Amino acid sequence: MVIVLLKLSTAFTQAQNSLQQAYKNKFLIGTALNAPQILEKDSMAMPLIKNEFGAITPENCMKCENIHPAWDTYNFELADKLVTFGNKNNLLVNGHTLIWHSQLAPFVKQIQSKDSLSLFMNNHIQTIASRYDGKIFSWDVVNEALEEDGSLRKSIFLEKLGPDYITESFRLAAKWAPHTELYYNDYNIEQPKKRAGAIALIKSIQAKGLRIDGVGIQGHWRVEKIPLQEIEESILAYSALGLKVMFTELDITVLPNPWDKDAADVNQKATYNALMNPYPNGLPDSVQQKLTNSYAALFKLFVKYSDKISRITFWGVHDKQSWLNGWPIAGRTNYPLVFDRNGKPKPAYYKIIALAKE
């Protein structure tokens, strides 16, 4: 009896202090799940996913190459598991993503004619969006359709279907997922030129009388280089269009960028490699502090605009799983999230919780 009560009270304290609990009156806090997590095989992540978050996005399993690998073949196994897992654990599911130029199944890349690509798009959206309508909360309908200068990305969709493929995607999504919120999702759309492109894109959807419910700013940022002013301007600009604003793939890299001119001399390979992967055995306190400060500055802004923001999703549960260990250089040790390699909360986690209560 005593043990049961103790367990209950621990669970209660945990829930009280969880990210989702701390922010429950402000916005949802989400995370992205990889395949082992959807299969409930990542035992370190499972309690974190269930206790700390209120929303989940699949990292890969709903992308074209996985869910629709051949013209007449769909593979719903993992996506179905994700949706069941979300519903069972009271986690809202954000579908990611219907139309994206990347991670397309090989058959799509080989499509030659406009008619065939249009037929693919119709089949793809109808089949997937209707299957999950009423079971998931939202869709990233179109992902990353813009270049950095704000023009439309030169993708297979633009090339074969013309710019209308975007409004057409939203028309189809609204038709087949009438009970699901519909979003445009992209990175760097807080930056002025790309933001202007995103605003034009959103207005073109709205001008046709089509539904778009929100915009997802991905939020892959760099420690001590968070573009706070651009983020603030973007929250205001997107919400002025009547949209929910979300930060959908948040992580903060602490590693040097190979494109920095001063990062290293690429010709001296050994020096270059060591300089490029400076913390293979743990994050020094000084960098941990910088990471905490960057997260603190961001969440201060999120709290300030919590009436306009509906969700903040981290791109992964813990550092071990992050895509940033493998990109843009493979095999590095990165520390971009708020739970470490052992699933333990980092100082940034406690700071974020404290900010909710201030």
Ligand code: 9MR
């Ligand atoms: O996290 C995803 C990683 O596992 C995949 O290998 C990668 C392939 O492109 O996609 C990653 O997720 C991306 C997301 O779907 C869209 N925005 C950028 C994310 C990081 O690349």
